[in-house]
Amino acid sequence: xxxxxxxxxxxxxxxxxxxxxxxxxxxxxxxxxxxxxxxxxxxxxxxxxxxxxxxxxxxxxxxxxxxxxxxxxxxxxxxxxxxxxxxxxxxxxxxxxxxxxxxxxxxxxxxxxxxxxxxxxxxxxxxxxxxxxxxxxxxxxxxxxxxxxxxxxxxxxxxxxxxxxxxxxxxxxxxxxxxxxxxxx
Numbered sequence: 001x002x003x004x005x006x007x008x009x010x011x012x013x014x015x016x017x018x019x020x021x022x023x024x025x026x027x028x029x030x031x032x033x034x035x036x037x038x039x040x041x042x043x044x045x046x047x048x049x050x051x052x053x054x055x056x057x058x059x060x061x062x063x064x065x066x067x068x069x070x071x072x073x074x075x076x077x078x079x080x081x082x083x084x085x086x087x088x089x090x091x092x093x094x095x096x097x098x099x100x101x102x103x104x105x106x107x108x109x110x111x112x113x114x115x116x117x118x119x120x121x122x123x124x125x126x127x128x129x130x131x132x133x134x135x136x137x138x139x140x141x142x143x144x145x146x147x148x149x150x151x152x153x154x155x156x157x158x159x160x161x162x163x164x165x166x167x168x169x170x171x172x173x174x175x176x177x178x179x180x181x182x183x184x185x
Contacts, residue, residue, distance in 0.1 A: 001043050001131065001157040001176060002036035004067030004076040039176065040078050043157055044085045046174050047127065050153065056090030059150070061121040064132025064158075065097035065104045072099040078157065079131040080107065087111055094121040098134055122148035133158040142169050 016033065019026035051058055067077035074080055077100075083093055093112040095104060101114055115121035118136060122128065122145055130137055138160060146152045152171040154161065159175045166173040 001078040001082075002039040004078055040081045040085075043078070043129075043155065043176060044082055047086065047129070047155055048089065050127070050155075050172070050174065054090075055086060057092070058090070058126045059092045059094060059124055060086055061115075061125040061128045061149075062093055062095040063097075063118055063121065063128060063130050063137050064134055065095060066100040066132050069132055069134045070099075072097075072103055074100050074103045074107065077132075079104070082129065082131060082157075083108065083112065094125065096121040097132065098136060119144065119148060125149045126151045127153040127155060129155045129157060130160060131157050133160055142166065142171065146170060 013033065016026050016030050019029070047060070048055060062079060062083065065077060065079040065083075066073055067075065067079075079095075079097075083095070083104075086093060094115055095101070095112050096115040096118050097104065104112075105114065118140070125148070128145070128149065142165075146169060152169075154166060154171055154173050156173065156175045159177060161173065161175075163173045163175065163178075
C-alpha cells in the first residue's frame with residue numbers, strides 16, 4: 001500500500017519542488033510519489049469491487065492504523081486514506097492498532113468504532129483489511145477469525161499471509177502487487 005509517515009513523503013515533495021524550481025524536473029521521484037499515492041486507491045478499488053461497488057452498511061475491520069509497526073504515528077498513514085474512503089462509501093469501520101488508537105481517535109472521533117484487541121474488531125465484519133504489519137497480526141488464528149466474521153474476506157495490504165492457506169480454510173483473499181490466484185512463496 002505504499003509508504004507513509006512524516007519524513008519520506010515530505011522529503012520527496014520537497015525534492016520535486018526544488019527540482020521543478022531549478023528547471024530540472026525529477027520525473028523518477030515524481031513517479032515514485034504518484035505510484036505510492038495510487039497504491040491506496042488500488043487497494044480501496046479492490047474492496048469496492050469485491051462488494052459490487054456498494055459499501056453502504058458493510059462492516060469492515062481495520063487492523064493497523066499507524067504508518068509502520070512499533071509507532072503510534074498516523075501521519076500520512078495509508079490507513080487514514082483508506083478509512084476516509086471507506087467511510088465516504090458508506091462502510092462502518094471497527095479499528096484496532098496496538099499503539100495508534102489515540103491518534104486515530106483524535107482524527108476520526110466517533111465516526112469509527114474502536115476495538116480493545118484485534119479479534120474484538122472481527123465479530124460481524126464483512127471483511128478485514130490488514131494495513132500495518134504489526135507482529136501480533138503475523139500468525140493469527142484464522143479459524144477463529146472465520147467464525148467471528150460474517151464474511152471470510154481479507155484484504156492484505158502488506159502481503160503478510162499466504163493465499164493458498166487462507167483459501168484452503170475458506171477465505172477470499174486479496175493482496176497487493178500479485179495477480180489474483182498467484183501463490184506466495
